[in-house]
Amino acid sequence: MKNEIMLEAPITINWAINNSCNFACRHCYSRNDTHDELARDVLFSCIEKVAKAGVLSINFGGGEPLLHPYLLDIASFASGLGLRVSMNSNGWLIDAPMAATLKAAGFTKIGISIDSHLPETHDSFRGMPGSHARAVAALGHISAVGIATSISTVICRINNASVKDLVSFALDNRAGQINFHNFKCSGLGLSNKDELDLSPEEWKVFYRSALAAKEREKGIDVSLDDPIIALLGARDTSSMVKGSVCGKLSLNIKSNGDITPCGFIPVVIGNISTDDLRQVWRESTVLDRMRNKKPTGKCSGCSKYEDCLGGCTARALALTGDMNNPDPHCWGTEGSESESQ
Amino acid sequence: MLKIQRNPNVMWREESDALADAQVGLDRGDDIEEVGTAVLFSGGAMLSINLLGTEIWKLCDGRNMDGIVKELFEQFDVQEEVLRADVQAFLEDLLKKGFITHEE
Numbered sequence: 210m211k212n213e214i215m216l217e218a219p220i221t222i223n224w225a226i227n228n229s230c231n232f233a234c235r236h237c238y239s240r241n242d243t244h245d246e247l248a249r250d251v252l253f254s255c256i257e258k259v260a261k262a263g264v265l266s267i268n269f270g271g272g273e274p275l276l277h278p279y280l281l282d283i284a285s286f287a288s289g290l291g292l293r294v295s296m297n298s299n300g301w302l303i304d305a306p307m308a309a310t311l312k313a314a315g316f317t318k319i320g321i322s323i324d325s326h327l328p329e330t331h332d333s334f335r336g337m338p339g340s341h342a343r344a345v346a347a348l349g350h351i352s353a354v355g356i357a358t359s360i361s362t363v364i365c366r367i368n369n370a371s372v373k374d375l376v377s378f379a380l381d382n383r384a385g386q387i388n389f390h391n392f393k394c395s396g397l398g399l400s401n402k403d404e405l406d407l408s409p410e411e412w413k414v415f416y417r418s419a420l421a422a423k424e425r426e427k428g429i430d431v432s433l434d435d436p437i438i439a440l441l442g443a444r445d446t447s448s449m450v451k452g453s454v455c456g457k458l459s460l461n462i463k464s465n466g467d468i469t470p471c472g473f474i475p476v477v478i479g480n481i482s483t484d485d486l487r488q489v490w491r492e493s494t495v496l497d498r499m500r501n502k503k504p505t506g507k508c509s510g511c512s513k514y515e516d517c518l519g520g521c522t523a524r525a526l527a528l529t530g531d532m533n534n535p536d537p538h539c540w541g542t543e544g545s546e547s548e549s550q
Numbered sequence: 551m552l553k554i555q556r557n558p559n560v561m562w563r564e565e566s567d568a569l570a571d572a573q574v575g576l577d578r579g580d581d582i583e584e585v586g587t588a589v590l591f592s593g594g595a596m597l598s599i600n601l602l603g604t605e606i607w608k609l610c611d612g613r614n615m616d617g618i619v620k621e622l623f624e625q626f627d628v629q630e631e632v633l634r635a636d637v638q639a640f641l642e643d644l645l646k647k648g649f650i651t652h653e654e
Binding site: 458 | 568591593
């Protein structure tokens with residue numbers, strides 16, 4: 210009884226509710242983004258609009274969402290409407306009382322950004338001394354009140370060879386999941402690309418190691434969100450979509466209400482305060498192009514194209530100007546066959 | 551007999567347009583087995599299910615297998631043993647994927 214289906218609305222909204230932040234991360238995608246924020250009453254009506262459109266979950270991000278003055282009220286309102294509410298945070302502001310408050314506001318899952326098992330490496334990368342210790346403490350506080358925990362790690366030059374250590378660290382801190390996010394070339398991620406990004410061959414080595422950890426470790430969910438792992442034969446049979454999920458399962462909303470396909474594609478396709486979400490989802494020509502990508506270059510004839518669909522659309526667009534171009538992280542060569550793990 | 555419950559962690563949604571299409575097809579006598587009418591999400595796992603699957607899913611509210619089959623038998627023009635086999639196979643798949651739970 211499994212079937213193909215064209216969804217009538219996004220399943221998830223990734224909502225960058227603010228862009229203010231207490232950290233200075235070297236890969237931040239939103240550091241130079243708008244600092245305009247929706248007024249409180251507008252935010253409430255937008256949340257209501259999202260719920261009415263049929264969206265099932267909102268993941269708040271930023272900036273650091275806990276710096277938003279109304280985050281708790283907004284989250285509480287959203288969860289009261291039946292939306293599943295989660296958040297990505299740097300953890301700095303989450304002590305035991307805050308964890309209890311977040312639980313009361315309806316948060317069911319919180320991802321804490323930790324980029325290295327080594328405190329000094331993480332603190333330096335995040336531009337905040339002591340941030341590793343506070344992030345680890347936050348994980349404990351969140352877990353103690355019964356909110357599911359995840360560690361979000363952006364893979365780049367500082368951690369690509371530390372898969373085993375990162376997974377052990379996550380297990381030691383009883384995180385339910387470790388999310389290895391692929392490096393995006395947006396914002397400071399683009400400015401600092403040469404220093405932080407890996408070569409295609411290095412990505413291949415990283416993903417081999419990460420997929421082995423995913424297979425090996427049963428006590429934690431090792432999550433990989435990069436479509437190019439299809440080149441290693443890692444096909445997610447439980448997913449309803451191929452390639453990037455952006456624009457197929459999820460959309461991004463910026464702090465000023467602008468709707469973009471994902472947080473790393475700076476193409477505005479509407480605004481949640483003025484537009485009908487379902488109409489944007491159905492009629493956006495940008496989303497249509499993302500859902501119907503055409504293979505170009507080495508993707509043409511690649512045996513894995515139907516699974517990876519050219520890899521990360523955001524990365525292809527940022528680095529080549531054309532979302533149909535092959536993902537610059539792809540290690541495949543013209544006419545090459547991919548390999549199994 | 552075991553009570554069958556939807557896992558409360560599963561997010562799910564009926565797709566109204568697809569549901570209307572399936573209903574029209576059903577009334578016309580079309581084969582609508584491949585028409586997805588609802589989506590289920592649990593962790594990273596996703597499932598699109600057809601009209602019969604959707605009706606089974608909605609009935610996973612603490613009833614047992616007999617209760618689900620009885621309710622569906624009144625809705626669908628199908629032999630009871632065929633229906634029971636379909637329901638059983640579908641529920642086994644949902645259980646294996648963690649979308650439902652069994653309670654004594």
